[in-house]
Amino acid sequence: MPNVNVPHVNRADRPRADACPGALQTHEAADGPLARVRTPGGAVSGAQFAMLGGAARDLGRDVIELTSRGNLQVRGVRDPERFAELLADAGLLPSPSHERVRNIVASPLGGRGPRGALATDPLVTALDRALCGAPRLAGLPGRFLFAFDDGTGDITASDADVTFGPGGFRLAGTRLDLASGDDPIATMLAAAETFLEIRGDAWRLAEVPDGVRLVAARLGGTPGEGPERPDPVTAYAGLTEQRDGMVALEVVPPLGRLSGAQAEALAEAADEARVTPWRSVVLRDLPPDKARTFAAKLAAAGFAVDPASPWVGVTACTGSPGCAKSRGDVQGEARRWVSGLDRAPETPVHWAGCERRCGMPRGPVVLKMAGPGEEQR
Template structure:
């Protein structure tokens, strides 16, 4: 297990934010929270300008669908710009606005709810509760639209659109209607703070607490009986299960929340239920250059960032079958004016260096920061990963993660081939 996942901590959480920056080896690093991974074209343009004018020229995508800007020359100016762009609604809560959401938000074949609207409501409720500014910067919420793409990411508090509430990934047996889910998730965060011991080891996550999921579930049942275990407004969930014992919270069962296999980054078109399409593009090694960010912003469309360090543009017209540039057309070299909306955007993304080919060698290849940005790294893993990818003809069969040291920061979930830098070169492991 990577060092960053250990419990029994003795130091305060130092997770960076937009105001509390991290002094990295290459200069101050700021992290901006984007609840649900949502960012507007105007906001993305501001971030691109900040990266180019104040930082190292890149925007890093994180595994929580947030963004980082490295090498800041003026953290104060950066904070002022993102605040003006609406990316800092509550300075007191800016490090705790960690909210994942299914990127398609109900549009896909298995989606049941618009969870982006719920993410926005959760963000507002979180910022409105002064006490919750004390949450650790690692505490994580997730809203799954029924696709089960984020339900398996181990968030502290997860609402699945089938009506289930998960705590640290465990099925608590609690069900809740969609209109009551946000208040209950806020209550769960309050219950976590209630469980913290002033004298014991510091807990950053529910899983750090003794019997954490069961303890939080008990507080929710005792304190909110009208909200929990109530009839659900959705058709899918079953009746609530019996309360779990404190020493054995039940894992998600197949009848309620089927286990989610680790999702690897993907690229290409995704059919929406309304006949339109979304395009998901890989961002090589999770780093957007300022020019790439501007190209995305110039599309003038909302963008969804994902926990897999990809970008999604939903609600695109697919184009008429047989039209120039459309799939299956005998002439795929149509002029920009004759191309369908999705075709034009695919071309723009590809021209910017973003990957829309699902078989690209970049699919499944990740890396930590490495040298020179991290003082603990023993190699420039990003440069080594780029050179290695250039030798491939297609996507590796198993995801590959390049790590600069034993901490293995950014290690994806699921089976991963790991290339870990040591003083004697790279050591390969398979987990």
Template sequence: MSIADFSGRLRPDACPGALQVHEAADGPMARVRLPGGAISPGRLRELAACAADLGSGVIELTSRANVQVRGLRSPAAFAERIAAAGLLPSAAHERVRNIVASPLGGRTGLLDPQPLVEALDRALCGRARLAGLPGRFLFAVDDGGGDMLALGADVTFYDGRLLLAGVDAGLAVGADAAADRMVAAAEAFLDERETSGADGGAWRIAELRNGPARIATRLHATDTPARRDTRLDTTGTSAHAPDASAPDASARAADVRPASHPQAGSAVGAEGRAVPAAGMRDPSTAAAPRAGRVGQRDGRVALEVVVPLGRLSAAQARAIAAAAIATAAEMDGPEDTAGVPVRFTPWRTVVLLDLQPAAADQVARVLAAAGLVTDPASPWAGVSACTGRPGCAKSLADVQEDARRWVATLDGPPATPVHWAGCERRCGLPRGRVVQLVATGDGYQERQQ
């Protein structure tokens, strides 16, 4: 069983952050939350400097589009520097700012998620009680393409409604009100934990017995008639409007179902048919990263870069920041000083947005020279691994080195994504269809997910 799926907790949540570090075998490890995976080139450059000056020089990418720095010689100095860089806006909430978002949102999908991500982050940090959320509680903002649906978020905004642990519980909401409703759902989760002794150790909504229905009941109970009247679905018509014959909140909440989504790589057209749309990821294969250019609706392109085994050296991080800044310097507009947007993704890739096609080619060459992957035919597109030895005391093998040797024998990406794990915890296991190679102390055992 993956550690991420383990329930019946017997120990407190020890999820690391920038202040509460994890004492790993190779020294203290800090995790920095990046809501929506967004980071400015300047902040990325400072993060690289912190990794080089205070740590092992490696920035690990996580499956929640966050980053972590290992081997810290001074965790206090690290926290002070990232706070000064604006990466630690709330000391109390720093471990609960877990927000993933469609990295190509606003460029290929229907919704630009970043304004909602920023509003949600502010709302989350603005409520003192929510500092008590478990460090694994996850929010997601989907741009309408469905790429966030397979990530198992506790609260997801998708297509004009909220999903709870991946379940459609009949909670329609507009994007302008979504941040408040998402944090209300988180507060309802805390309420359910506190009022049910058997579920008091739950870290996720899915770990509550009938969790989505119970939380939806609380949200329906606090829903005002004015809010119900003004909630709109994606067609612009009233959704879940009051009805004299409607069942009570408990009955409505019990009618929950797994969230449906368009066919992979498609959007829903005016007549309800699935039609192709660029930049959409198949939720069933969400583990597979991709590399290369993705066309934006405005004629510009995004460049997705695969980071081998999710480990970014300080030099590579500086190369990404420099490319983002240099590219923006050649463009007109307010991005000249900040650089083009940079997004980390849940697939442990990095995306540079809003590039001119010719500039994207140049950036791809520069980053490939730095050891990053911009070729979709590369064997690295589809291979991930946990930290392994020597960084993890529980690991039974140096999975990073073993994975690198194995990739060197490949001519192209594996047909199904492959994850190398040093023990049965299988940390970092991607979502979707994955071949798992789990160290046993006497080689590896293959599993299928």
């Protein structure tokens, strides 16, 4: 391996250490402790959805939020210790020491779609297992992100810290020219190890000056050029044909929020689902007739199942009263606004309670800010 001069990154603008919440390290939000549950690749079984639905209702505020990394978070957890016990029993807490660093996103169809060229499910499983087995990597910031793209381009657009797909590796969105990378799991772990050496107090690789070149050199490669990153993906609702003749059903919970009852409805509909980074849920490998039956049941439970639904493409941050920094109840404002629509907006719309714009999707978006008439595009 080539020698690399490793600088110390001193982020003078970093106000505090990484406090990204987890299942054990909760965040004290305005509406109570917030627990974030990592679900690598967005994979959640029916039994796990059922457990989360019951826990959200019995231990929390009956709100489960879908995050931009395909994870789930439960608001207002009154008994975090009991909640953690339930997660462990359900298989959602395989490594307490690594639970905040299991940040792995993957194409939700896992190679099954029309443009799918890579089966990502086994890679997610292998990376998660290897990550949890590497003691030093428990020190990764809770925002460091691994990604697998099946060739669709839906995940490459997320600019994860380390991405692998049919076209090879990317570091913070930059293509990596690598002489050898036959073992993608080993390469991704090596990239994460190098990031730990050079990070200073940075949370993401893109924050480290010259970080992409430094990691590329340690891996025996160089930053490459092109092809261009695909456009970011927005939520979709409806059926997608798989190459094997089965179909996938994608449903959108309004504003990316599930009640306990809606989580239980998903549990009844499928043995396993995939939570997407664009805050939808995908049920895969369904016969067409069963998919239509599930769509009707989930529509009755409050999900958008039609691509023309006004809920498709509308997102919002938590807002008041859950977030103390918000200037208003953007969830309520967004719901009132959507009630006046008869179809999905042409451009995605995001409601934000303050200038942090939490949860705002990538790409073109109409931004609506809390307050009197503030809006920008």
